[in-house]
Amino acid sequence: MPRPKQFRKMVSPPLMQGFKPFGIPRSALESVILQYDEFETIRLLDYEGLNQEQASERMKVSRPTLTRIYENARRTIAKALMEGKMILIKGGNVQFESTWFRCRKCYKLIDGIENHIRCKECKNYSSDELIPLNK
């Protein structure tokens, strides 16, 4: 029997849904997927400058698991850079520290279940227009 998947902790979703290279015709664009947990290792290790021990504690994963996620992240980003692919940031086995939504109209991130009825940014009052990011 497979072990149940353990959620990895993540503070907040990324600001954007991905990256697009320029200088490549849209029709020729292919994409790679950077999962949320992979994105988080880049944030913690490369952006915040934590060591692997600290980052594994933050994400509630073992040190070897963290290393594996981080290696996948770097391989994915390297592939995108070398082969001129888009990076879509989505999926992965994560649990955010609070409830997050993304506005379908202006793409702003919205934090907190109490705010989920509207987007303050673009005055989008339809909750159908907010995409829940927690699974």
Ligand SMILES: [Zn+2]
């Ligand atoms: Zn909005």
